[in-house]
Amino acid sequence: MEKTVCELFAGVGGFRVGLERSNPDWNTVWANQWEPERKFQHAFDCYTHHFGNDDRYVNEDISSVDKNTIPNHNLLVGGFPCQDYSVARTGAKGIEGKKGVLWWQIKEILEVKEPSFVLLENVDRLLKSPSSQRGRDFGVILACFHDLGYTVEWRVINAADYGFVQRRRRTFIFACKNYTSYYRTIENIPLENIIKRDGFFVREFPIHTNINSEEIDFVYDDLIAVSDNFTMDFKNSGIMKNGKIYTVETTPIPIPPQTLGEIIELNGVDDKYNLDNNLVKWTYLKGSKDIIRKKGTPHEYHFREGAISFPDRLDKPARTMLTSEGSLNRSTHVIQDPNSNSYRILTPIETERINGFPDNWTNTGMPERFRYFCMGNALVVGLIEKMGNSLSEIFEREEN
Numbered sequence: 380m381e382k383t384v385c386e387l388f389a390g391v392g393g394f395r396v397g398l399e400r401s402n403p404d405w406n407t408v409w410a411n412q413w414e415p416e417r418k419f420q421h422a423f424d425c426y427t428h429h430f431g432n433d434d435r436y437v438n439e440d441i442s443s444v445d446k447n448t449i450p451n452h453n454l455l456v457g458g459f460p461c462q463d464y465s466v467a468r469t470g471a472k473g474i475e476g477k478k479g480v481l482w483w484q485i486k487e488i489l490e491v492k493e494p495s496f497v498l499l500e501n502v503d504r505l506l507k508s509p510s511s512q513r514g515r516d517f518g519v520i521l522a523c524f525h526d527l528g529y530t531v532e533w534r535v536i537n538a539a540d541y542g543f544v545q546r547r548r549r550t551f552i553f554a555c556k557n558y559t560s561y562y563r564t565i566e567n568i569p570l571e572n573i574i575k576r577d578g579f580f581v582r583e584f585p586i587h588t589n590i591n592s593e594e595i596d597f598v599y600d601d602l603i604a605v606s607d608n609f610t611m612d613f614k615n616s617g618i619m620k621n622g623k624i625y626t627v628e629t630t631p632i633p634i635p636p637q638t639l640g641e642i643i644e645l646n647g648v649d650d651k652y653n654l655d656n657n658l659v660k661w662t663y664l665k666g667s668k669d670i671i672r673k674k675g676t677p678h679e680y681h682f683r684e685g686a687i688s689f690p691d692r693l694d695k696p697a698r699t700m701l702t703s704e705g706s707l708n709r710s711t712h713v714i715q716d717p718n719s720n721s722y723r724i725l726t727p728i729e730t731e732r733i734n735g736f737p738d739n740w741t742n743t744g745m746p747e748r749f750r751y752f753c754m755g756n757a758l759v760v761g762l763i764e765k766m767g768n769s770l771s772e773i774f775e776r777e778e779n
Contacts, residue, residue, distance in 0.1 A: 380453055382770075382775035384496065386410040387441065387457030387485065389742055391425045391753050393734070394456040394498075397763025402771045408450040410436045410549035421745035424752055426742040441484045446491040453777075454770065455492075457760055458500040459485060461508060464516040466606045474602050486523050493527075495777070496561075498766060499553040500758055503535045505550050514611035515716075520552075521619045522605045527596065528531035528563055529554040532573065534580040535595055535615035538759040539696040543731045544637035547699045548757055551766070553579045561773045570594065570625035575618050579773075583765035584775070585632040586616070592627035640693030642732040645718060652723040658705065661722070664709040665689035690715045690722055697733045704712035704730060705748065727751060 382405045386394050398405040410712045412423040423438040430436065437444065462475065462519040469475045476483040489497070508516045524531045530553045539546040555561050568577050575588045593612060599605050615628030654661055661710070667686040673679050690713045691698065701710045705724055712725045725752040727740045734757045741750040 380495065380774045381410050381448075382454070382774055383404055384451040385449060385452040385492070386455045386458055386490070387517055388412065388457065388481065389426055389436075390422050390458070390756055391483050391736070392429060393736070393758045393760050394458070394763055395624045396428065396736065397758075397760040398456075398767040398770075400760070400764045401767025404771075406766065408435060410541045411439065411441050411444065411606070412436075413438060413440050415440065419745075421743075421749045422756075425741055425743045425745065425753070442479075445502055446488050447584060447669065449488060449492055451492060451511070451776070453495050455485070455488060455494040456499070456738075457485065458731070459749065461505045461516070463509070464519040464606075466519065466602045468603055471631075474734045482520060484522075489523075489527050490586060493556070495530070495556045495772070496761075496773070497524075497552070497557050498770070499552040501550045501552070503548045503550050503615075506535070506615070514613050515609055515730075517605065517613055518605050518609040518611060519596065519602060521624065522599060522602055522609075525622070526602075528557050529589045530557055530618070532579050532756075533586065533616065536580075536762060537585055539636040540631040540633045540764055541762070541765070542634035542636055542761050543696070543735065543761050544639065544642055545697045545700065549758065549762075551580070551762075553766075565620070569629070570618050570620060570623060572770060573618050573620075574625070574627055579766075579769060580616070582769045582772075586629040586761050587632060588616070588627055588629045592626045594623060594625045597622050597624045613758075618758065630699070636696040639691060639697050639712075639714060639733075640717070641651075643714065643729055645694070648716060648726060650721065652726055653719075654713065654722045654724070660707065662689065664707070666711070673722075689713060699729060700733060700755045702752045704755045705751035720774075725777070727754070730754040734758070735764075740759050760762050 384405055384407045390411045399717055412426055414420055414422060420438050427436055431551060446664050459481045463477055464482055466474050466476045506517050519712050521531055523773050533552045535548055535550050537546060537548045565577055614626040614628040616629040665687055669685050670682045671679050672682050697712060704711055713722055716723050727747060730751060731738060731740050731754060734754055741753050
């Protein structure tokens with residue numbers, strides 16, 4: 380099978396970088412990146428700086444794209460936001476999700492282009508949302524896949540558990556059409572064994588299994604029924620196949636992670652990254668707090684948060700980077716530079732290394748503030764490289 384890829388919500392190209400590291404034969408035939416309400420499209424400019432600027436790469440709201448114009452592809456990839464996936468009955472249009480929710484754009488592409496395989500990334504809370512009906516949103520996604528003839532496996536992966544330099548937990552979703560050769564290899568295998576031994580994720584991300592497992596028949600009338608009534612305590616691993624859902628809490632068989640100390644720049648770091656006279660403010664932001672606040676009048680409540688490492692330890696992996704990285708913010712990493720002993724924030728190059736991008740990947744004309752933003756939004760490239768290894772093996776066994 381040809382290794383053709385459609386990359387959605389491409390950002391600065393994390394999926395593509397990871398896949399091409401695993402195998403240079405991966406061919407991205409179409410990509411879309413769009414930042415709503417932004418005058419400058421810096422992430423898209425970064426993407427085209429590295430991969431070329433032609434009509435295969437589209438800087439347009441995905442909802443305005445005619446899905447029939449997207450080239451055929453065998454693998455759809457993308458990191459999409461955790462939103463409200465509830466649906467409603469809309470009269471003449473039948474069933475419809477909320478406007479602006481990007482999952483429905485993915486679903487439309489799956490309907491029109493029918494890729495054999497799908498690999499998606501989302502935050503770990505996707506499996507639990509919304510709090511008022513736990514598991515509903517992921518249930519809606521699984522129902523969409525089921526209706527379109529896919530089998531789905533998922534896993535919450537912390538990159539630091541598998542050797543990488545960031546404690547970043549994300550939900551990864553792998554789906555295959557039920558006519559593929561890959562599906563036939565797992566068709567008659569018990570669901571538990573797929574997770575433990577024979578499935579997609581366990582090849583590169585080994586685990587201990589079998590605590591708090593649950594299996595149900597996934598029976599529903601339509602998406603409205605799932606949206607209105609479905610609840611499930613999804614665990615961090617699971618599979619949906621042949622009308623059944625199996626989910627289980629797993630623990631990684633870990634690989635020692637890289638540390639911050641191994642990836643920081645050791646020479647020539649500009650003094651502008653030093654904390655200078657803001658040390659008191661930073662100390663307050665990083666410290667524990669118990670503050671009485673008012674919510675309306677006269678109601679009061681306690682706002683509490685614990686202290687976090689200050690400075691961040693160089694013998695540990697980084698914490699999860701957020702889009703606010705680099706700003707005067709509690710979540711921003713602060714290290715003690717081993718050369719100058721000064722406290723400083725990370726450089727843009729260091730944030731790129733934390734996600735596994737080449738040095739200066741985002742140094743393409745965008746403001747430095749947005750370089751940090753892009754890395755807070757990005758995924759850990761090395762995880763996709765490992766998944767790309769498994770995908771290459773799967774594709775080589777498929778018929779064209």
